[in-house]
Amino acid sequence: MFCVKVKIISNKKIGQKYFKIRLEAPKIAGEALPGQFVMARISDDYEPLLRRPFSIHRVIGKEIEIFYEIKGKGTEILSKKKAGEYLDVIGPLGNGFDLRRAKGEGRRAIIVAGGMGVAPLTFLAEKLRSIEPRISNFEIAVLLGARTKEQVSCEKEFKNLGCDVKIATDDGSHGFKGRITELLEEILATGYTLTGTGRLYPYGHKQATGKNKKQLAACSLQPAAVVYACGPKPMLKEITRLAECYHIPAWVSLEEYMACGFGACLGCVVQTKNGYKYVCKEGPVFNTEELLP
C-alpha cells in the first residue's frame, strides 16, 4: 500500500461519458492484483472532500489504468484533468479475486460484468490469460451486461484476449435482450456456453445435462468453472443465488461508501453470514458463500 503522487499519462474520453485515465504508478503497478482498487484524491481543496475509490482497470508495465464514468462532482473534476498533471493516490487496496480455483487443466472462468462493473474485470481476464498461457483450451467466457448498446464496454479488449464474449442489453440493442444473469443461468443450467463450445462441467457430468434446472442444481458434482463478477447490487445478489443453486464457486466485487479505503473509518461495512465485514479491507471481493442470500 502506497500513498503517492503520480503523473497522469493520458485521460481519454470513451463514448459519451466514459473515461480512461492512465497513471504512471510503478509501485502500485508492481503490486496490484485484479480486483484491488485505489483511492484517488480528486481535489486539493475541500470539494469534494473525500477520496474516491476506483478499481484498477489494467496494469500496463509501470502504469495503471482506471476506467470511470462521470457520475458526480468528483468524476466530473477528474475528467478535466490533463496529461502531465499529478494525482494523489493510495493503493493498491483490498483483496483481489481468488485465482487459485481458476487454475488447472480443463478449468474455465466465467466473468460477469454489469455496466461499469467491467472496470476491474479486464485486468482479471489479462491475469487469467497470463497465468494459464500453456493451456490453450483454458476458456474464459465473458458476459457483458448493459442498458443499451452504447453502454457495452471493453468488448474488443476481451475478444483480443481470446475470451468468448456474450452480450446482454436491457433494450436488446446488442446481443441478448434481458439481464446478464439470465444468460448466466442459461449457461449454468445447460452446462454449455451458448455457442456450444467447450464443456462447462467436467467429464462425468455429461449425463446430467439432460435434466431440468432443479435436478441439475441438486447434482453435487464439482464443476470446473468459477464465476467472477462485478456490477450493481441486484445483479450480484442474483449471482449469489445462482452460485449456490448450481454449486459454482463465485467471487463478487462489492461497493460501499467509504471515507478512507484502508480500514480506519469502519464506514464501508457489508452484512455477511459472519457479521459485518469491511469492503475496503476484507473485500472488495467476497466469495458468495460468505454473503447473505
Next chain:
Amino acid sequence: MSIAVCLGGLKLKNPVLVASGTFGYTEEFKGFVDLNKIGAVISKTITLEPRQGNAPPRVVETPSGMLNSIGLENDGVKHFIVEKLPFLRKLKTQVIASIAGARAAEYAELAKRLDAAGVLAVELNLSCPNLKSHQSPVIPWRAQASHQKNNQLISQDKKATYGVVKAARKMTKGVIIAKLTPNVTDIAEIAKAAEDAGADSVSLVNTFLAMSIDVNSRRPKLGNITGGLSGPAIKPIALRMVWEAAQKVKIPVIGIGGIMTAEDALEFIIAGATAVEVGTANFINPRVSIEIIEGIKGYIRKHKISNIKNLIGSIEIQ
C-alpha cells in the same frame, strides 16, 4: 523553541493528537507515517462488550464535510487490551484510550481496567451521536426535548457529565479527558462540570448531529438516518466553542473540529486550546498529522516564539 505541552500529568512532545475513530487502532497508519512523531494517539472508542455498530451506509459525503454513523463498532475492552495494546505500547508516543458506556458505572469499570493495563490516559467519549438506547440501557438523565427519543448524550447534561467524570475519577489515577458534544446551548458550562468532577482536560468538539436525504429515493442517505457531521464544514463553529470553553475552565482544552492544516490547528491554539486533535483529515491524507506538526514548528520559528505555551490563548481582542 519548544512545542511540548502537558495535559494534566500527560506530557506530549507536540500538541497534535489524532482523534478517536479516525485513526483505527493506529496500526492501520504505520505504512504512511512515523507514528512516534505524533503527539498522542487516541484509540477508536472502546466499550465493555463488543458492539457490531450501525447498519450501512455508514458514511456520506457532504459539502466540505462528511456524516458518519459507525455506531461505536468495536470488539470490547478485553480484546483491546489483549490484541491492540501490545502494538500501541511499543510506540514512543502517548497512547490514550477512548471509552464509552451507557452508565457512569461502565465508564468507571473501563477506566479501572485500562488503568490496570497500564494505559496512562483515557478520553471519556461523552458525546457519540450514534449511541442508541436499544443498544444501551436507559440513561436516567435523558432530556425530554430530544426529537429522537432515548438518544440523549451524556455531555448534553452537566449533571450527567459531572456524574460520569466523577465515577471514572474514583477508579483511575491516570489522566482523564472528557470529550464533549457540540450539540448544546452552552458548551462552557458542560466543560466546567467536567473540570469540577476532576477531569484533567476537556476535548471538544465531537460531531454535530446531522442528516442527508437522497431526493430521488426520498430515503435518508445514512442507514441510521442521522449521524455526526465532521470535516472543515464544522471548523468555525468548533473554534468558537473552544474559545468559549477555554475562557471558562482552567484545565487544558483540546481543540477538535475540521482541522486540515497547520493554520487550522494554530487558530485553535490561539483561541485557547493547549492541543488539537486531527480527525476526518486522516482519512483524506493519512500523513496530515505529521504535516501539521511540521507546519506548527515552521510558524513558531518564523514568529520567534520560544515556547508554544506563549501562543495558547494568545488571541488579541481589543
